[in-house]
Amino acid sequence: xxxxxxxxxxxxVKQLLFAIVGLIVLSFLVLWWLxxxxxHGQQIEVPDLAKRTLGExxxxxxxxxxxxxxxxxxxxxxxxxxxxxxxQLPRAGKFVKEDRKIYLxxxxxxxxxxxxxxxxxxxxxxxxxxxKAMGFKIGKVTTKPHMSDQVLEIRHAxxxxxxxTELEITSTIDLIIGDESLSRINRNSNEENExxxxxxxxxxxxxxxxxxx
Numbered sequence: 001x002x003x004x005x006x007x008x009x010x011x012x013v014k015q016l017l018f019a020i021v022g023l024i025v026l027s028f029l030v031l032w033w034l035x036x037x038x039x040h041g042q043q044i045e046v047p048d049l050a051k052r053t054l055g056e057x058x059x060x061x062x063x064x065x066x067x068x069x070x071x072x073x074x075x076x077x078x079x080x081x082x083x084x085x086x087x088q089l090p091r092a093g094k095f096v097k098e099d100r101k102i103y104l105x106x107x108x109x110x111x112x113x114x115x116x117x118x119x120x121x122x123x124x125x126x127x128x129x130x131x132k133a134m135g136f137k138i139g140k141v142t143t144k145p146h147m148s149d150q151v152l153e154i155r156h157a158x159x160x161x162x163x164x165t166e167l168e169i170t171s172t173i174d175l176i177i178g179d180e181s182l183s184r185i186n187r188n189s190n191e192e193n194e195x196x197x198x199x200x201x202x203x204x205x206x207x208x209x210x211x212x213x
Contacts, residue, residue: 046102048092049085057085057104065098073108080107111135111168118163119151124177127151135169146178 047060054070061068080086087105090096114134119127128138144152153176154161161167 043095046090046094049088051084068102071105074105076108076111082109113166116165121150137172139172139174141175143179145181147183148178149180152176
């Protein structure tokens with residue numbers, strides 16, 4: 001049988017049709033597998049997770065077939081609840097594929113702590129700007145009898161604290177400063193002593209002469 005007669009035979013045509021059908025079926029199976037594994041065309045809108053707790057985030061993302069990854073906490077934001085979401089990537093409203101990771105930044109439990117600078121022995125005009133520059137608030141300023149107008153003590157929440165103590169930023173610091181009253185008393189006393197010493201002494205001979213007259 002010649003080649004041309006074979007390709008025109010029913011047996012060849014039948015095998016060719018089977019091959020074409022098999023190729024079509026295989027193509028559909030491959031496309032179906034690709035769509036199922038890559039979620040082709042499936043888009044999920046990213047929910048708004050702002051101010052949500054981690055427990056709420058898990059429930060919401062599970063319902064939407066999404067996952068999350070927690071990034072390092074940012075600086076404390078008082079406008080958000082503690083340990084709640086303050087930032088997310090991708091942002092809310094974006095469309096992503098199923099099982100996509102949502103990167104979350106959580107609000108820490110409070111402001112970071114810094115050490116109290118050594119302002120004891122400095123004047124209030126020096127101490128207050130220093131404390132404010134560190135992020136602290138100045139609370140009650142009281143005076144105490146002393147030779148100078150320097151800071152004598154620093155307090156927080158009614159308790160005496162020492163330089164180097166760590167407190168959260170925005171903590172309120174109370175100052176106890178000298179009122180210079182002892183300096184004024186000492187100065188007045190010295191002036192009185194000087195005045196007494198500057199008086200002209202009376203000559204004893206003059207007193208005797210006056211008595212003889």
